[in-house]
Amino acid sequence: MILHTQSGLIALEHKRNIHKLEDLRPYYWEFFDAADYEDHLLSNERVFRTVISNESYSGTHAENDIYQLQLNRRLIDLAWLYLECLENGDYEVDPYLPSEPYRPELHYHCESTYYYDEYSGMAMLHDGNRPDPFRDEKEYKKVINRFNGKVRWLRPDEISHPHWLYEQLFNKRTYPQWLEVLDTWTEYTFIERSICEKLDGGDVYDTFVFFQKLTELTHLFFIDRCKMENSP
Amino acid sequence: MTDPSSKSKRVSVWLWEEDYPHSLDEKELRTPALVLREAFSQLSLTDCQYLLWEWQHCHYRPFLFQFGEGLITLFRFRKMLNKLLDVAWLTTRDVDDGHLFRICHEEKTVRLFDTTYFIALKREDLPVLCSKLKKMLSDGGGLQWWKNILNHWWRMAVDYSQLDDGGRTNPTDEIPQFMQLILMIEIQYVLAMSLDLTSVENRFATSAYLSREEGQYPFITLMKIFSKWEYDVLKENLRQAYGLLDFGMDEGYLSKHNGLIHTHHKMIALAAILAEKDDAYFDKPEIFTFTHKEVGRFWDYGRFLPFHHLSKSEYENPLATLRKFDFAELNRKLHQYTVFLVERNQFAPDDAGLHFTEFFQQLERLLETLYLFILQRIDIEY
Numbered sequence: 001m002i003l004h005t006q007s008g009l010i011a012l013e014h015k016r017n018i019h020k021l022e023d024l025r026p027y028y029w030e031f032f033d034a035a036d037y038e039d040h041l042l043s044n045e046r047v048f049r050t051v052i053s054n055e056s057y058s059g060t061h062a063e064n065d066i067y068q069l070q071l072n073r074r075l076i077d078l079a080w081l082y083l084e085c086l087e088n089g090d091y092e093v094d095p096y097l098p099s100e101p102y103r104p105e106l107h108y109h110c111e112s113t114y115y116y117d118e119y120s121g122m123a124m125l126h127d128g129n130r131p132d133p134f135r136d137e138k139e140y141k142k143v144i145n146r147f148n149g150k151v152r153w154l155r156p157d158e159i160s161h162p163h164w165l166y167e168q169l170f171n172k173r174t175y176p177q178w179l180e181v182l183d184t185w186t187e188y189t190f191i192e193r194s195i196c197e198k199l200d201g202g203d204v205y206d207t208f209v210f211f212q213k214l215t216e217l218t219h220l221f222f223i224d225r226c227k228m229e230n231s232p
Numbered sequence: 233m234t235d236p237s238s239k240s241k242r243v244s245v246w247l248w249e250e251d252y253p254h255s256l257d258e259k260e261l262r263t264p265a266l267v268l269r270e271a272f273s274q275l276s277l278t279d280c281q282y283l284l285w286e287w288q289h290c291h292y293r294p295f296l297f298q299f300g301e302g303l304i305t306l307f308r309f310r311k312m313l314n315k316l317l318d319v320a321w322l323t324t325r326d327v328d329d330g331h332l333f334r335i336c337h338e339e340k341t342v343r344l345f346d347t348t349y350f351i352a353l354k355r356e357d358l359p360v361l362c363s364k365l366k367k368m369l370s371d372g373g374g375l376q377w378w379k380n381i382l383n384h385w386w387r388m389a390v391d392y393s394q395l396d397d398g399g400r401t402n403p404t405d406e407i408p409q410f411m412q413l414i415l416m417i418e419i420q421y422v423l424a425m426s427l428d429l430t431s432v433e434n435r436f437a438t439s440a441y442l443s444r445e446e447g448q449y450p451f452i453t454l455m456k457i458f459s460k461w462e463y464d465v466l467k468e469n470l471r472q473a474y475g476l477l478d479f480g481m482d483e484g485y486l487s488k489h490n491g492l493i494h495t496h497h498k499m500i501a502l503a504a505i506l507a508e509k510d511d512a513y514f515d516k517p518e519i520f521t522f523t524h525k526e527v528g529r530f531w532d533y534g535r536f537l538p539f540h541h542l543s544k545s546e547y548e549n550p551l552a553t554l555r556k557f558d559f560a561e562l563n564r565k566l567h568q569y570t571v572f573l574v575e576r577n578q579f580a581p582d583d584a585g586l587h588f589t590e591f592f593q594q595l596e597r598l599l600e601t602l603y604l605f606i607l608q609r610i611d612i613e614y
Contacts, residue, residue, distance in 0.1 A: 007245045009254045015246045063390045084242050176254065183311065190304040 008080035008175045011073055021085050027078055028222040035071050037150075037219050041212060043068045048208040051188040051195040065189040069182050075214040076178055079166040086163055096164045104130070151220065153212040162217055169210060181207060251375035253318035255311070264319040265332060268424040271312045273432055277421045281351060281414060282437030283309050288410045289494055290389040291403070292487040297389035299443060300436040310386055313413070314379060316420050321375040323423075324366040333362045335426045344425050349440060349560050351567060352415035353422070361419050368412050368419075381409055403483055404574045411571055441501035441563070450505045451519050454602065455526070455610075457499060463603055469495070470599060474592045480573050493570055496595060497563060503602055504559035514551065520609040539604060541597040550605040557598055565591045 018024060035043075047068050050056060086093055105125040112120035132138075143151055143159070151159075158165045173181065181199070185207075188195040195204055245252045253261065260267050275283070279300075286299045287306065297306045323332045341358045357364050372378055385406065425431065438447020446453040461469065473492045481489045513519070539547065546553040569588050 007243045007252065007254075009247050009252065010244045011247045013248050015249050063387075066390070080242070080244065084244060087242055176257065179254065180257075187304070187307060190302075190307060 008077070008084070009179065010077045010080065011070075012077060018081055018085065020089055021082065021091070024078065024081055024085065024221075027081075028218055031071070031074060031078070031218060032222050037215070040068075040071060040215055044072065044208065044211045044215065047185070047189065048204070048211075051185050052201065052204055054192060054194050056190060056192045066186055069186055069189075072211045072214070073179075073182055075211070075218055076169070076175075078218060079169055079214060080175065083163060083166050083170070093163055094161055096161070096167045147220075151216045153209060154216050154220075158213065158217070159220065162221075165213055165217060169214070172206075172210075248376055248380055251321060253322055253375070255314040256318050256322075260315070260319075261322070264322050265427055267315045267319045268332075268420055268427060269429055271316060272421060272424045272429055274312065275309070275436075276432050276434045277348060277418070278434045278437050278440055280309075280417050280421075281349075281440035282443070284313075284410065284414055284417070285440060285497075287385060287389055288406050289490060291385070291406050292490045294392055296391075303390060305436065306386070306389055310382055313382055313417075316417065317369075317375060317378050317382075320365050320369060320416055320420065324362060324369060332423055336361060336422065337426070340426060341422055344422060348421075349563075350418050351440065351564065352411050353418040357419075358422070361422060365416065365419050368416050371412065372409075378413075381413075403486055404481055407570050407574045411567065439501045439504065441497045442505070446498070446502075447505055450502045451606075452522075452526075453498070454502050454506075454606065455522060457495060457502075458603070458606060459526075466599060466603075467596070470592065470596055474588075476573050477588060480576055490570075493566060497566060499602065500559050500562045500566070500595075500598065503554060503557065503598055507555045507557065507559065511551075514609070517611065520606075521611045521613065523613050539600045541593060542600055542604070546601070547604065550601050550608065553597075553601045554605060557594070562591070562594060562598070566595075 012027070016023070043064075047065050050065060107123045107125050108119040108121070109123065110119060110121040112118055114120060139156055140152075143154060143156055154165075169178075184195065184198055188198075245254070247254065256264070256267065283299060283305065287297060287309075290297050297303055299305065300309075336358075338359065342355075345353070345355055345358060369375060369378065372381065388406075434444070436444060438444055442450075442453070458466075469492050473489070473496065476489060542553065565588075569591065572588070
């Protein structure tokens, strides 16, 4: 038998009526009731270090890391529910536009005299729209200034369009695939080997960054800063 | 949103409340047999029985799960059980199409049944595996209910919540749950073997109740038991276990009562291993030689030991007596007894427990035989 619906497997204990974005608020509250914000960010770092290194730091407190990953699991649930509410409700949302990475156009000239090259000369075409290479750094500073150092991973556009981040999350992996990744992470908190033998190290780092961003976004929802950000 | 088709696609399934085979990927959903192949090429049936049995006892002991390779074994085992539950759910729902139970031919399953030790599976279940599995799933509260149970079991094994007796609802529920879970595993094992899978080597267990180390040196393990408890204490323990028939298990003493049963399972399993050894094994003196340190206060001279249940001929040849027991049946009976203790108030005719009396006489006979056997052979170096 094949189940065609791609589903979000929500691990919250009780089914409640969640129809509007506002219905999610108790869950934000619940989350930060269970985990302190700063502590959760730091613990994510610890879990990241545990899985990626050759040592296992969990020992007798193995359940701590598992608990931590379950919390991240919950953040993914919240992301899913957020998107679901957004799609079912009559909210006006900006479609997600992945920003084009800057690729300079190249101009090739002179037919080559080398047998293995077609062109022997190449120049970059200046279109006058070259992005500022320091833009990211400025954005980063802008974000941490605005939120008094509370937010370090999110970009300004992710703060003003939370669903962009959430969509990226599920574009990267489907819901069941995320569960699998969390499972793999859990497994490697026990083992004294690096998770890199199974997953790509860069991918593990990206996952970690997602965890941090999700935490920060949930925190912003919790203190209701995102709304202020969105209202002009 | 931008893509209108995505609207219909995003659906939440609430794990703790809805049945959904979330641990299977697409390939496994298509061919559940893959899961069976994978599962039983990792662990043998004996391993599964052993791990689940020790896991159940984590409900009563303030220790983390330490069997096999420790928590990582438990983690993988639990993952495997989740998958097996999903497969069970799929196969029992999906009866018309290419369905797994059709491959179970009777002669094959009967042959398998005769050569393998099953805890919960009975011979008369073999033709009706599917309905048995269905009943197992629906007896509790369906698939998600069993997954919640596993989650609860997991917590009992990885942290110290069993110490907090007050907050636990329905302690002792795990005893019937154990029987159901083991039944599920055993049915799926029969299925897997019908897929022409060969059973793999045991990785962690010698028998369903003994780890590899314990089973490798049965006499050392047996001596550990006998030097922890004196003969009369062991008899008293047996009496206490029998006494539970009157009052059932006391929730405040779960660890004590289940410990008694745990030890007896181990003793039966050890005796079963010894009974299978040939005569030459017992002629080696080094097997019976222990230093004083290893054995501790095992034997006081001049003590009178009553052996109530052995006849003269049995008394003279304990090895032959040992070989006469039906150990598989004893273990199964002990399981039945434990379940009976928990569920006794559900069907409580006064003499319902009577047929356990004979069983306990058998246990006492076994204890006496083992003890006598050791007394005659053991050589302690002072």
